[in-house]
Amino acid sequence: xxxTPPRVTAVxxxxxxxxxxxxxxxxxxxxxxxxxxxxxVVLRTDDPDGHQGHGFTFTIGRxxxxxxxxxxxxxxxxVGRPLDALCADPGSLNRDLIGDSQxxxxxxEKGVMHMAIGAVVNAAWDLAAxxxxxxxxxxxxxxxxxxxxxxxxxxxxxxxxTPEEALDLLKAxxxxxxxxxxRLVERGYPGYTTSPGWLGYSDEKLTRLARQAVADGFTQIxxxxxxxxxxxxxxxxxxxxxxxxxxxxxxxxxxxxxxxxAVQWTNALAEFEPYWVEEPTSPDDILGHxxxxxxxxxxxxxxxxxVQNRVxxxxxxxxxxxxxxxxxxxxxGGVNENLAILLLAAKFGVPVCPHAGGVGxxxxxxxxxxxxxxxxxxxxxDRVIEYVDHLHEHFVDPVVVxxxxxxxxxxxxxxxxxxxxSIAEFTYPDGEFWVKDLATTAPExxxxxxxxxxxxxxx
Ligand SMILES: [Mg+2]
Numbered sequence: 001x002x003x004t005p006p007r008v009t010a011v012x013x014x015x016x017x018x019x020x021x022x023x024x025x026x027x028x029x030x031x032x033x034x035x036x037x038x039x040x041v042v043l044r045t046d047d048p049d050g051h052q053g054h055g056f057t058f059t060i061g062r063x064x065x066x067x068x069x070x071x072x073x074x075x076x077x078x079v080g081r082p083l084d085a086l087c088a089d090p091g092s093l094n095r096d097l098i099g100d101s102q103x104x105x106x107x108x109e110k111g112v113m114h115m116a117i118g119a120v121v122n123a124a125w126d127l128a129a130x131x132x133x134x135x136x137x138x139x140x141x142x143x144x145x146x147x148x149x150x151x152x153x154x155x156x157x158x159x160x161x162t163p164e165e166a167l168d169l170l171k172a173x174x175x176x177x178x179x180x181x182x183r184l185v186e187r188g189y190p191g192y193t194t195s196p197g198w199l200g201y202s203d204e205k206l207t208r209l210a211r212q213a214v215a216d217g218f219t220q221i222x223x224x225x226x227x228x229x230x231x232x233x234x235x236x237x238x239x240x241x242x243x244x245x246x247x248x249x250x251x252x253x254x255x256x257x258x259x260x261x262a263v264q265w266t267n268a269l270a271e272f273e274p275y276w277v278e279e280p281t282s283p284d285d286i287l288g289h290x291x292x293x294x295x296x297x298x299x300x301x302x303x304x305x306x307v308q309n310r311v312x313x314x315x316x317x318x319x320x321x322x323x324x325x326x327x328x329x330x331x332x333g334g335v336n337e338n339l340a341i342l343l344l345a346a347k348f349g350v351p352v353c354p355h356a357g358g359v360g361x362x363x364x365x366x367x368x369x370x371x372x373x374x375x376x377x378x379x380x381x382d383r384v385i386e387y388v389d390h391l392h393e394h395f396v397d398p399v400v401v402x403x404x405x406x407x408x409x410x411x412x413x414x415x416x417x418x419x420x421x422s423i424a425e426f427t428y429p430d431g432e433f434w435v436k437d438l439a440t441t442a443p444e445x446x447x448x449x450x451x452x453x454x455x456x457x458x459x
Contacts, residue, residue, distance in 0.1 A: 005082045005083070005084060006045055006046050006047045006048065006082070006083045006084075007045065007046060007080055007081060007082050007083060008043050008044065008045050008053075008078050008079055008080065008081045008083065008086070009044050009045055009046050009079065010044040010079060011041060011042070011043060011044070011071070011072070011074075011075035011078050011079060011120075012041070012042040012044055013039070013040065013041050013042075013068045013071050013072050014038075014039075014040040014041075014042075014068070014423055014427055015037070015039065015040075015064050015065050015068045015427060015428045016037060016038045016039075016040050016056075016064075016359070016418070016422075016423060016426050016427055016428065016431075017035050017036075017037040017061060017064055017426060017428040017434070018035060018036045018037065018359065018391060018394075018426055019035055019433070019437065020034060020035055020036045020390065020391075021033035021034055021035050021061070024198060024199075024200030024201065025198060025390055026060070026198060026357070026358075026388075026390070027198045027199045027200035027201075027224070028198065028199050028224040028226075028252065028254040029199060029224060029225065029226035029227040029253060029254050029256040030226075030254040030255055030256055031060055031254060032199075032200070034060035034061060035060060035061035036058070036060060036061075036358055036359045036390065036391060037058070037059045037060060037061055037064040037359065037428075038056040038057070038058060038059075038064075038359045038360060038418070039056060039057050039058075039059060039064050039067035039068045039070075039071055039115075039116070039119060040054075040055075040056040040068075040119075040418065040423070041054070041055050041056060041071050041119050041120060041123050042054055042123070043055075043078060043120075043123045043124065043127055045083055045127070047083055047131070049131070051127055051130045051131050052127065053123035053124055053125075053126045053127030053128075053130075054123055054126050054413075054414070054416040054417045054418070055118075055119045055120060055121070055122035055123025055124075055125075055126055055334075055414070055416055056119050056122075056330065056359070056360060056416060056418075057071075057115040057116065057118055057119040057330040057331075058330050058358040058359050058360070058361055060358075063112075064428065065428075066112055067112055067115060067116065070112045070113050070115070070116035071116040071119050071120060073103060073113075073116070074097055074100075074103070074116055074117065074120050077093065077096050077097055077100065077120075078093065078120060078124075081093070083127070083131065086124055086127070086128070087124070087127060087128035087131050087132070089150070089151075090121065090124045090125050090128055090151065090335065090336065091150060091151040091152075091153075091336050093120070093121060093124050094117070094121050094151075094153065094333060094334060094336040094337075095153065097117045097120060097121065097333070098117060098153070098333060109308070109309045109311070109333065110308035110309055111308065114308060114309065114332065114333055115330065115331060117333045117334065118329075118330050118331065118332055118333050118334040118337070119330065119334075120334070121333060121334025121335060121336060122329065122330065122334045122335060122364065122414060122416065123416070124334075125334065125335045125414055126413045126414035126416045126417070127413075129412055129413045129414055130412045130413040132412070133412045134412055135367065135408070135409040135410060135411060135412060135413065135415070136335070136367040136371075136409075136413065136414045136415075137366070137367040137368075137370035137371045137374070137408065137409065138181075140335075140339075140367070140368075140371035140375065141177060141181065141370070141371045141374040141375040142375075145167055145170035145171050145173075145174065146167065148166075148170055148339060149163050149166050149167050149170065151335075151336050151339055152166060152336060152339050152340045152343065153310075153336065153337070153340065154166075154340070156310070156311045156314070157310050157311065157314050157340060157344065159314075160314045160317070160318060160344060160347070161314075161340075161343055161344055161347050165347060166343045169343060169346050169347065169376065170343075170375065170376065173346075173375045173376040173377070173378055174375055175378075176378065177374050177375050180373060180374045180375075180378065181374050184370055184373060184374060184408050185408050187405060188401075188402065188403075188405030188406050188407045188408060189366065189369055189370055189373060189380060189383075189385060189405060189406045189408070190219070190380055190383065190384045190385070190404060190405055190406075191218065191384055191385045191386070191387040191401055191404055191405060191406050192218055192219070192220035192221060192222060192248070192250070192353075192384040192385075192386060192387065192404075193213045193216070193218045193220075193221055193222070193386075193387050193388070193389070194221070194222045194224075194252075194357060194386055194387070194388050195209055195213065195387075195388055195389050195390075196209035196210040196212075196213055196221055196223070196239065197210075197221060197222050197223035197224050197235075197239070197252075198224055199224040199225075199227055203234070203235065203238055206223075206235060206238060206239060207238060207239075207242055210238075210239050210242040210243055211242050211243075213243070213247075214242075214243050214244075214247060216403075216404060217402075217403035217404035217405070218247075218387075218404040219246075219247055219248060219384075219404060220247065220248035220249070220250060220275065220384055221239065221243060221247065221248075221249055221250070222249070222250040222251070222252055222278070222386070223235060223236060223239055223249065223250070223251050223252070224251075224252050224253075224254065225251045225252065225253055225265070225269065226252075226253035226254065226256035226257060226265070227256070229265060229268060232251075232265075232269060233268070233269065233272075236249070236251070236269050236272040236274070237272060239272075240272045240273070245273075248275040249272065249273065249274055249275060250274060250275050250276045250277075250278060250302070251266070251269060251274045251276075251277050251278065252277075252278035252279060253265070253277065253278065253279055253280050253281075254278075254279050255279045255280075255281060255282055255283060255306065257280055257281050258281065259280075259281055259285070259288040259291050259292055262277070262280035262281050262288075262292045262295075262296070263291075263292055263295035263296055266280065266292075266295075266296040266299055267295070267296060270296075270299060274299050275299070275300060276299065276300040276301065276302040276323065276324050277292075277296060277299055277300070277301060277302070278302040278303065278324075278326070279302075279303050279305065279306065280292050280296075280301065280303075283303055283304075283305075283306035283307050283308070283312070284308075284312065286312065286315045286316055286319050286321055287319060287321070289301055289303060289316060289319075289321035289322060290319045290320060290321035293320070293321055293322065293323065300323035300324055301321070301322050301323050301324070302322060302323065302324035302325075302326055302353065303316070303322055303324075303325075303326060304322075304325050304326030304327055304328065304355060305326050305328045305331060305355035306328075306331065307326075307331070307332075308331070308332065309332055309333070309337065310332065310337050310340045310341050310344065313325065313341050313344055313345075314344055317344055317345070317347075317348040317350060322350065323350065323351075324350070324351055324352075324353050325341070325345045325350050325351070325352050325353070326352070326353055326354060326355045327341055327342070327352055327354045327355070327365065327368060328354065328355045328356075328361065328365065329354070329356075329361055329364035329365040329367075329368060330360075330361060330364060331355075335368070338368055342368065342371075342372050342376055342377075343376070345377075346372075346376050346377050351377075351381075351382045351383045352369065352372060352377070352383060353382075353383055353384050353385070353386070354368065354369055354385050354386060355386055356385055356386040356387065356388065357386055357387075357388030357390065358388075358391075359391050359394075360391070360394075360395060360415075360416065360418070362385070362386070362387055362388065362392070362399045362406075363392070363395050363397070363398065363399055363414075363415035363416065364414060364415065364416060365385060366385055366399060366406045366409065366415070367409065367414060367415065369383070369385050369406075370406075370408055385406055387399075387401055387406070389401075393422075394418050394419055394422035394426075395415065395416075395417065395418055395419070396411075396417040396418070396419060397409060397411040397413070397415045397417065398415075399415070
C-alpha cells in the first residue's frame with residue numbers, strides 16, 4: 001500500500017490478569033495467592049503481510065499496571081522503526097533500550113524496567129520469526145554463528161566469556177545440528193511438571209496429581225516447600241511413595257530461607273532424595289548459594305527465575321554456586337540476554353533447566369531450550385523444561401506436551417500471541433471477567449480501580 005518501507009506504527013499495551021488465586025494454583029511459600037498476569041505488548045506494524053510482534057512479561061497480579069507503564073515508557077524507541085532493519089538485527093533495539101540513559105537510572109538492567117525491555121525485545125523477535133516464516137527456535141538454530149554473536153551484549157561478561165569463545169561454542173554447536181533437529185521434531189524436548197506440588201493443595205490432590213504426572217510420562221516432578229517443615233516432610237513422603245524411587249523429585253523454596261536454614265531444611269528432607277533444591281535463598285546472594293551448595297550436596301542447587309541479568313548469572317557460575325541454571329524467558333532483557341546466559345552456561349558446562357509456568361512462560365522458553373539443544377549444548381541430558389498445565393488455552397499456538405516431552409513448535413514466531421478474546425475478557429479492570437467480578441466482590445466493589453484509557457482498550 002504505502003511507498004515507504006513497512007514500519008512499527010504503534011506499541012499497544014494490555015494489563016491482563018487471571019484470577020488463579022481462587023484455586024491456590026501457583027501457591028508457594030513466598031507467594032500464597034498469585035493472580036497470574038501478563039503485561040502484554042503488541043508491536044503494531046504496516047507490514048503488507050499483516051505481521052505484528054507479540055511479547056509480554058509475567059507478574060502475579062498487583063503491580064502489573066506498573067509493569068505495563070514501564071513498557072509504555074519504551075515505546076518511543078520502537079515506533080517508526082523500519083521492520084527490515086529491526087528484524088535483521090533485533091540486537092540494535094536491545095542496545096537502544098538498555099542504552100536509554102534516563103531510564104537506565106531505574107535499574108540498571110534489573111527490575112521492572114529491565115523486564116519491560118525483555119517484553120519489547122521478545123516482541124521484536126516474535127515479529128522477526130513470523131516474517132522469516134520460522135518458529136523462533138529454528139530461526140536461532142539455523143542462524144549464522146557470527147550473527148548470533150553479534151546479538152549478544154558482552155559488556156560486563158567478557159571476563160568470563162569473550163566473543164571469540166562464544167563463536168567457537170556456536171560453531172561447535174552446529175556440528176550434528178541437522179540430526180538433532182530431526183530428533184527434536186520426532187521426540188520433542190523433555191519436561192517436568194510442577195502441577196502436583198503447589199503448597200496450597202491437599203495431600204489428596206498432591207497424591208492424585210503426582211500419580212497422574214507419572215502416568216503422563218513425566219520423569220520428574222517438583223514440590224513447593226519452605227512454609228512448615230513437618231508439612232514438607234509429610235508431603236515429600238507422600239509424593240515419594242506415589243512416584244517411587246525412579247522419578248526425580250525437585251523441591252522449591254521460592255527464596256524463603258536464610259543460608260543456614262536452607263542447609264538445615266534441605267538436609268531434613270534428604271531422606272526423600274530431592275534431585276535439586278530450587279531458590280533456597282535470595283536470588284542476589286551468590287556467595288550464599290555457594291555455601292548452600294556445599295552444605296546440601298549431593299542434592300543439587302538450582303536458581304535463576306528471579307536472577308535479574310547476565311552479570312549475576314556470570315557470578316553464580318564463577319563462584320561454583322549452582323548445579324542447575326534456570327533461565328526465564330521474560331525476566332531478563334529478552335532473547336538477546338538469554339543468548340548470553342545460554343552461552344555462559346555452555347562455557348561453564350552447567351545444564352539449563354528453564355523456569356516456566358505462569359502465563360505463557362512455557363510457550364516462550366521452549367524455543368530457547370530447543371535452540372540450545374540443536375545448536376549450542378547439543379544435549380538434553382539432565383535438562384528439562386518446567387511444565388505447568390495452566391492458562392495455555394489463551395494462546396494461539398499453545399505448547400503441546402506428549403509423554404512428558406514438549407513438541408517442537410511449527411508455527412512461525414515465538415508462540416507469544418494470545419487470543420483477542422482472552423485479552424478482551426481478562427484485561428484489568430475493564431475486561432468482561434473483571435467488570436463482573438469487581439461488581440460482585442464486596443466491599444471492594446465501591447473502590448474498583450479507575451479504568452485507564454490507554455490500557456488495553458483496543459482488544
Ligand atoms: Mg521456582
